[in-house]
Amino acid sequence: MLGLDTVGRYVELMKRTFSKPDNWKMFWRQLPKEMEKLGIDSIGIIVLISIFMGAIMTMQTVLNTENPLLPRYSTGLVLRDTMLLEFASSIMSLLLAGKVGSNIASEIGSMRITEQIDALEIMGVNSANYLILPKVIGLVLCMPLLVTFSVFCGLIGGTGVAYFTDLIPVADFIYGIQYAFIPYYFTYSIIKSLFFGFIIASISAFYGYYAYGGALNVGRASTNAVVNSSIVILLMNIVLTQLLLV
């Protein structure tokens, strides 16, 4: 799957990607387009999933912790820290690997098999730099925004449960959300998300860029992109947690 030779080709591609653009004007024109396509267009699904996950996690926490010794505000606290520490960065990134990763791989892959990448190279354009750099930078720049949205929407979902059901009083829940807040957790989440954004965009672009053959192979490249960027995110999550929290 991830052989040494694959890693070598990936590094090679990244070297070509992170070089000076042939034309900065074109780069600055591409960047906002990619940010819109990869980042802004993902807000909807992230909002939706975060609200529902926040709601369901709140319900589960209340229903499964009936120990009277635990203070009632602990539900809010648990939700906040779960959202901050893992959900908004790692789980959201796995979701994005599916949505954005397959989009990037199939877009670049179909440009490869229809010779559009060759056409760029013939013109003397560094195709890796022109196609991949705006995607990687665009997604990385959008990640903090997406993480923030996810955290807030999760908390809104939880608050909704407190408000509309009688599982937990709203005041207790809100108190819990604010209790013993560690701002560094937010920083930690943002830092992780930057790495994950890079992983998703670059690995997916890699599989698209080296697609060959017909339309079927574009589908295969897209699947490889999602699976492999997810695996790397999971591994990287452990490494980053070790480095940043322990």
Add this chain to the structure above:
Amino acid sequence: MIEVKHLNKSFDGKQVLYDISATFRHGAVNQIIGKSGSGKTVLMKSIIGLFKAESGEVLYDGRNLLDMSKREIKLLRREVGMLFQGSALFDSMSVIENVMYPLQMFSDMSKIDVEKRAKFCLERVNLQTHAYHLMPGEISGGMQKRVAIARAISLNPKYLFCDEPNSGLDPVTSLVIDKLIEDITQEFNITTIINTHDMNSIMETGANIILINKGHKGWEGSKEGIFTDDNQALNDFVFASELYKKVKLANQK
């Protein structure tokens, strides 16, 4: 003029091109012909440097591609235009944006001049003006080929490569595209190389032809010799179709 000398190319140990030598003339349409899978595209892409040949020389007016640095190759590319088999238009850009793209990327022309030049190229290939702002997916295959030609000539190339310019086109449109390529070649004094296995095309434009047979150069000549030269590889290629067998028999009578 482009000269190829003793070119060899293989993929993962599987040799595709064997010791190819050929001369492609300036201001003329040169053809590489042969059956599907014979190695025409690989030869063309090795001449351009999209594939790296293991040994041999590719001389662009004396400058050897295989000795060039990456930077020199990039600069050479600005003198090269290519028409791909499937047109390879950028499908995220409109027709006119496709033609403007190389100009925006590599010239210091003002926005107005870029648009002027793009329109000039599109007019030159006789594309109807109503199509300028359509997307590539919205126009016919023949029109896509025209746009691809316009894009290929936008930077005034010295060398033009066309990989199967007729594939996917009806015979009438094919002839129109062939004629267009020939006219542009003469008008702008370009060294043009075309890959084809289309007999109509060969009989129409073939002034300087090389035949590739299973990765070897099987024959070279011009359309005048196509039916008469006594060459096994050539005869296999030309008389594969019943029609041309009949032509041959008729000629012999």
